[in-house]
Amino acid sequence: MDGTTLRTPRLSLRQVGDGDVDRILEYRNLPEVTYWLLRTEVEPAAFRAAWRRAADDPDDHSRAVVLDGLVIGTVSLDVLDGMGQPGMPTRTEAQLGYIFDPAHGGRGYATEAVTAMVGYAFTRLGVRRITAGCFADNLASVRVLEKVGMRREQHGVGDSWHAERGWVDGYTYALCADAWPAPPR
Template sequence: MEDALKKISWPVRTERLSMRRVTPDDVEAIWRYRQLAEVTQWITAGPGTLEDFRAMFIAKDYPLKDLAVELDTGQGTELIGTVMLDIVDGWGQSEVEHSAKGVEGNLGWSFDPAYGGKGYATEAVRAAIGLCFGPLGLRRVTAECFAANEPSWKLMERLGMRKEFHGRKDSLHRNGEWMDSMAYALLAEEWTDSTSC
């Protein structure tokens, strides 16, 4: 599939942050916070060592999807999180399925807890949604999380996303527990000036 993120002029700047494509040079900075228990408990893959994480990063083509979120500290920039922006196909009946190719964005994120409570994640995800509905021209954006991950679903609601699904014990956590999940979505026509970046 074509790398649609090449359409964006990087870096993208917000009021306090800048976002750019992740590179292999970012692996250690990302690992520093993703290895923390309070982060690992909610992310999809939590490899046990830096070497495993580096191998996963390269094998999964993370640079094609992940955006590095950087904060200007006054003494340079600090990578404080990532936002995954995966462009996916919508569903369509066989006669029109070609028109549903690459029309939706699926978002995910992880941030260093040391920078929590300051609105950085909200600011970065808002910017990613703006990219989806702006230069990328997508029609719909989705995001999912464990229902117990309250900060994530509250972030989605702050940005005007609508809860479309609450699954009961449908997602197996790495701790062995079947947990509830939630899915949120937003259509391009629902993204107003008051919610856009």
């Protein structure tokens, strides 16, 4: 990543440093946080090592979301190749993810931070398409994606395994650069 700090009216999005990991771990393994994640509970040492690797990975643009000096969440953006025949421009697609501290939930912070990351990906990173997946019943996540203006492109019936619920439906959302900025919903 290029280390740029992104700013919104209330938040800044900056690179995750070693010193942030303990703070992120204060909420990352809470049951209400892990409930809808594919990677449920994380082991602290492996989690710290993964953030160190992310900082050195040019395709990883994840950032900590900071409110008044406190990290309240993370937004991940991994740039990758889409599908295509030989000659396809590389590194034009990105996968989006986000995890926020529930103590700060429901105040629009995730939407604000994700909107900033999407704008950055389209305008600064040259990404042309962004995708995000979620469990269909993760209503807060669905709402964030729709508020950001992403389009539901796939409803996978019974395609996703949930440890407590069994096979459940999953959604894939996407947005292309030529549809950005998307009208608010």
